[in-house]
Amino acid sequence: MLEVTNAGGEWQIRVIPNKYPAVTLGLSDILPPASSALGVVSQLPAGAHEVFVESPRHIQDIWELSVDELVQVFQAYRERLRFWSTDERICHASIFKNVGLAAGASLEHIHSQLLALPDIPPAIATELVGARRYYDEHHRCVFCQLLDEELTHRQRLVVDTGSFVAFCAYAGRQPYETWILPRKHSASFEQLSDTDTRTLAEILLQVVERLRGQLSPLSYNLLLHTAPFRTTATDCYHWHFELVPRSTTLAGFEWGAGMHINPLSPERAAGRLYVK
Numbered sequence: 001m002l003e004v005t006n007a008g009g010e011w012q013i014r015v016i017p018n019k020y021p022a023v024t025l026g027l028s029d030i031l032p033p034a035s036s037a038l039g040v041v042s043q044l045p046a047g048a049h050e051v052f053v054e055s056p057r058h059i060q061d062i063w064e065l066s067v068d069e070l071v072q073v074f075q076a077y078r079e080r081l082r083f084w085s086t087d088e089r090i091c092h093a094s095i096f097k098n099v100g101l102a103a104g105a106s107l108e109h110i111h112s113q114l115l116a117l118p119d120i121p122p123a124i125a126t127e128l129v130g131a132r133r134y135y136d137e138h139h140r141c142v143f144c145q146l147l148d149e150e151l152t153h154r155q156r157l158v159v160d161t162g163s164f165v166a167f168c169a170y171a172g173r174q175p176y177e178t179w180i181l182p183r184k185h186s187a188s189f190e191q192l193s194d195t196d197t198r199t200l201a202e203i204l205l206q207v208v209e210r211l212r213g214q215l216s217p218l219s220y221n222l223l224l225h226t227a228p229f230r231t232t233a234t235d236c237y238h239w240h241f242e243l244v245p246r247s248t249t250l251a252g253f254e255w256g257a258g259m260h261i262n263p264l265s266p267e268r269a270a271g272r273l274y275v276k
């Protein structure tokens, strides 16, 4: 599906279909329309599920990759997003990484996953509604506004490279939840330039290194939030990574109410992560 090789012809990254897919575009496997939604679910929902094998070396986390290797990973993300953006059946693709047992990693070898879906997932839909509402009221992207405020107050700042900014999320779900945003407004990850893939690799490696200084072992979910394909939200949406360390367990309140209790304030977390 996609193979990145080095000058010697050895593979560096492979993108392959997930052996145990959560969704499928195989016609015989697709659920019939919603009329049977309350019947027996015996088939997979529609979509595509891919795995990025990010190194031929048997390593687990991105801090074990060089900047060059991580650049190639982001370029592979970009390539697969561009691929799915031309498929009319697909509306949005989620890319995510589960590192460590507490984050739900089922494979020890370094990898990420892509789920391409025919609908916009709820997390993105909620962000889009809020972003559109803010834009209509203030004529400005809410994420650009957020960046300005974080860079002014600096209390939640973790790393500022000039073209990317990392800060502890104001309403993070878990201690040390860190968001990484491009400084320049952009709705879609697939528009990222080669230069920016390098700066992004550098800032993500710095963030993970600092988190490793606070949490051991470090388990986390890295979530790419990017606009739906063929979107009209290019003015109000702004792609970003949400890195959610998994140091506390989701319990009754989280599952029952869909809300999160975070015992560490983002200002205190950033104070431990920020290096002057």
Ligand SMILES: [Zn+2]
Pocket (backbone or CB within 6 Å): 141, 142, 143, 144, 145, 184, 185, 186, 236, 237, 238
């Ligand atoms: Zn923006």
Ligand SMILES: [Zn+2]
Pocket (backbone or CB within 6 Å): 127, 225, 240, 242
């Ligand atoms: Zn988000």
